[in-house]
Amino acid sequence: MAEKRGAGRDGYHHGDLRQAMIDAAEAVLAERGVGGFTLRECARRAGVSAAAPAHHFGNLAGLLTAVATLGFDDLSDAMDAAAARASAAGGCRLAAICRAYLETALARPGRFRVVFGRRELDKEDPEMQRAGGRAFGILVAETRAHRAGLAAPPPGVVSSETARSPDFAEILFVWSVTHGFTTLFIDGQFDFLVDDSERASMVSLFADRLMTLLVAALPPTTRLANPEHDG
């Protein structure tokens, strides 16, 4: 059975087309953006016919859903790492995860746009739902820990009843600020305000000021450290 594993294409069968397609998709997104994204172009780069991916992803939305799943997990990983770093340095965890959200998006805008609404996805896909839930869970846990004045959130899973919890508005608030700023920036809505040369420094500066405003805006929890456990 020799070395069938590998990136290369040795015969009729690819070997690992699924991963090759995802890699190609990321490359195309990075080079041409969401608008220039094409299933056939990805297949071409993977050295495979146009119909080949169907077997692995079903259709275009399936491939994009796989990319979005990676995007969600990247977001989660970046937030987790940033929170840990902030704890170690004695900084604010909540501000750190929000900055991580922004920076992850800036590092791969094409992928971020796939994750958030610029192409049709398969919203029923369980893997993607898991990844999305994980990212959201971090946000929820960190927001609650911050409001409760905890150094770090206690371990535990975010319940599906989050939308009914008394602090849901605060959670949405944090997500909205972060996501709104990220989206507006990525989509070039600030372009007419700042010219290209200062754009990079502007993000950093205003991200800081925004996070400060955001963190200051959150009223501390009065009664409970973890409202999830309410009857």
Add this chain to the structure above:
Amino acid sequence: MAEKRGAGRDGYHHGDLRQAMIDAAEAVLAERGVGGFTLRECARRAGVSAAAPAHHFGNLAGLLTAVATLGFDDLSDAMDAAAARASAAGGCRLAAICRAYLETALARPGRFRVVFGRRELDKEDPEMQRAGGRAFGILVAETRAHRAGLAAPPPGVVSSETARSPDFAEILFVWSVTHGFTTLFIDGQFDFLVDDSERASMVSLFADRLMTLLVAALPPTTRLANPEHDG
């Protein structure tokens, strides 16, 4: 010159194809969303060949840019009206324009998505730049008036130096919260949290709570009522 004006198609020449195409575009966006939007479909509805629109809009992006321009102006009109209503009722103008932003987007999600980044537009288009600038100007003026404790913003044009003004972070903050919540909601990111039946009431409830948080978060201006006039 008889009755050449009119929606109908009487001969070889349409009469008002430009407007007919825009109407068709709005209809298609409302029915099929951004994803299902097609230039040929719009031309079909206008009863015209596929190549006809090119003369009026150049290309697909040109038509979408025209739609986006309308979208911006709609946003501006809704915010202006909401602010006036809030003033009359003794309510908070800033919260009112943010709610108006959200509600305008919810009323026509397809159009809103065209305005904000889901399709390629002609960003150099002067009409669209004007419309975008107008909407942003309202946001800037109302944010400043609110922080200065004024009943309404003084008349005047927002300078292009806004990005360098000391209160730019606060302005971005307001826009980010409003735009972020709107975008997340429109794109269905809250779908897994609430089921369809309660979604409508949820928006209203959380919009209120978010606006309250937002307004409370803005630190009042200390020194100046209108920082734009600084040297």
Add this chain to the structure above:
DNA sequence: GGAACAACTTGACACTGTATAGATGGGGGA
């Protein structure tokens, strides 16, 4: 070794946006 089955190719179809060349007819100058 043969069969079953997953992975891939080929070819086709109905679309899309856009370019080009030609048809049409209304309005302005004579």
Add this chain to the structure above:
DNA sequence: TCCCCCATCTATACAGTGTCAAGTTGTTCC
């Protein structure tokens, strides 16, 4: 009033897209 100009629209064509059906290849398992 006539006639020509030219903006407007049609017809046709082209390259490219996503997806489907049917055939081909190779692996794996009995």
